[in-house]
Amino acid sequence: MLELYHSINSVCxxxxxxxxxEKGLExxxxxxTLRGDQFDPAYMKLNPNAVVPTLVHDxxxxxxxxxxxxxxxxxxxxxxxxxxxxLDRVKARMFNKLIDEYVHTSCMILTFATAFRxxxxxxxPEEREAQFVKSPIxxxxxxxxxxxxxxxxxxxxxxxxxxxxxxxxxxxxxxxxGPYLAGETxxxxxxxxxxxxxxxxxxxxxxLWDRYPGVAGWWQRVSSRASVQESIMRRMTESDWAxxxxxEADPWPKVSNLLAAA
Ligand SMILES: N[C@@H](CCC(=O)N[C@@H](CS)C(=O)NCC(=O)O)C(=O)O
Numbered sequence: 007m008l009e010l011y012h013s014i015n016s017v018c019x020x021x022x023x024x025x026x027x028e029k030g031l032e033x034x035x036x037x038x039t040l041r042g043d044q045f046d047p048a049y050m051k052l053n054p055n056a057v058v059p060t061l062v063h064d065x066x067x068x069x070x071x072x073x074x075x076x077x078x079x080x081x082x083x084x085x086x087x088x089x090x091x092x093l094d095r096v097k098a099r100m101f102n103k104l105i106d107e108y109v110h111t112s113c114m115i116l117t118f119a120t121a122f123r124x125x126x127x128x129x130x131p132e133e134r135e136a137q138f139v140k141s142p143i144x145x146x147x148x149x150x151x152x153x154x155x156x157x158x159x160x161x162x163x164x165x166x167x168x169x170x171x172x173x174x175x176x177x178x179x180x181x182x183x184g185p186y187l188a189g190e191t192x193x194x195x196x197x198x199x200x201x202x203x204x205x206x207x208x209x210x211x212x213x214l215w216d217r218y219p220g221v222a223g224w225w226q227r228v229s230s231r232a233s234v235q236e237s238i239m240r241r242m243t244e245s246d247w248a249x250x251x252x253x254e255a256d257p258w259p260k261v262s263n264l265l266a267a268a
Contacts, residue, residue, distance in 0.1 A: 008033035009062040011052065013040050014238075014246045017113055017201035018071035019059040023237035024197050025078050029085050033061070045140045056142055072102040075194045087197065089188045097180065097188040098195035105198045109173050111149070112166035113202050119153040119163055120209050120257055121249040126154045158260045167214075167261060168268050170206065173199065174215045181220030185227060196228050204229065204238065208250040210257055214265075 010026070010033040012019035026033055038044060044056040053060040053069050061068045061077070068077050079088055088095055118126070126134055134154065138147040153160040177199065180187045187195035203225055206212055215221035228234060 007064060009036060010034070011036040011038060011049065011060040011062075012058045013038045014241050014243070015249075016040065016058050017205055018057070018110065020201035020204075020238050021071050021197050022059045022061065022074050022078075023241075024200060024233045025075055025087060025194070027233040027237050028087055028192070028197070029078060029082050031078070031082060042137070042140075050142075054142065056140070070106075072106050072194075072198060075102070075197060079194065087192070087194050089191050089193055091189070094189040094193075098193045098198075101176070101187050101195040102198045104173060104176065105202065108169045109202050111146075112169040113205055114146070115149055115153050115160070115162050115166040116170070116209055116211070117205065118150050119157050119160055120253050123154050123157055124252045124254065125249065158257060158264075164264045164268060167265050170202075170211075170214060171265065171268075173202065174218045174221050177203075177224055178215075178218035178220040181224055185224070187224070192228070192231070196224075200228055200234060201238070210253060211261055213258055214261070 008026075008031060010019070010022060012022065012035065014037070038049075038058055040058065043049065044053075044058065049060075050056050052062070052067050055069070057069075059069075059071055059074060061074045063077075063081065068074050075087075079086070088098055126137075129137075135151075138150050141147045141150075149162055153162060177187065180195075184190045186192050187199060203221070206214060215225075
């Protein structure tokens, strides 16, 4: 039996939900709020970093979203999500590595500097700090603290935008070789990237790819897939939309200035 601990807006968990649907697999869901339940001692026994997603397969616990994607591919090779050619497989893995090492943290920075900021600012400084300090990943607490305090003026925002720009540049480059990020077939490369490009659209930053003409075609192709619609768009309730609707000012003037100065 497969079990998935996740939350609807979690970019890392969205990857896993897309892959499960693409593979025709069902998982028993444990839906989390991430408003403190990630720190429950019982959950932290499964995932000591206190993050989602966590996959449990017949009692075996697997954490880290890219590792979960590769695991699903190994354990359920039917309906493959890795290309056949060795060099195309490299491409799929490179996108996963870029996401894991750079894009994920940058996405957290942009999200907390905009959509998640108003709700956190409504808490008292003590309540806010009590949340941040619980994270076993100390760097994460430090980043959240700063971006919630300073929004898009945080010193961390410019680099986060540059990292997203690099991702978009890579997507554009990949389109010269095929319709998908690892060539001719939809793969774990696309799945790793989809939630992050979606997040840019939800943060009203889709103009970031105006100068990368290949991105719009790729986004159109992958975002209209049934698995993406079913695993993300149709799962978002009013409360999942709320933080994105709460973005007060159009972020674009600041974003474009920061990128121009980069
Ligand atoms: N490297 C981890 C990152 C997981 C992660 O950061 N998950 C976020 C949601 S996308 C989370 O659970 N955040 C809760 C928190 O920061 O307290 C992975 O890829 O699984």
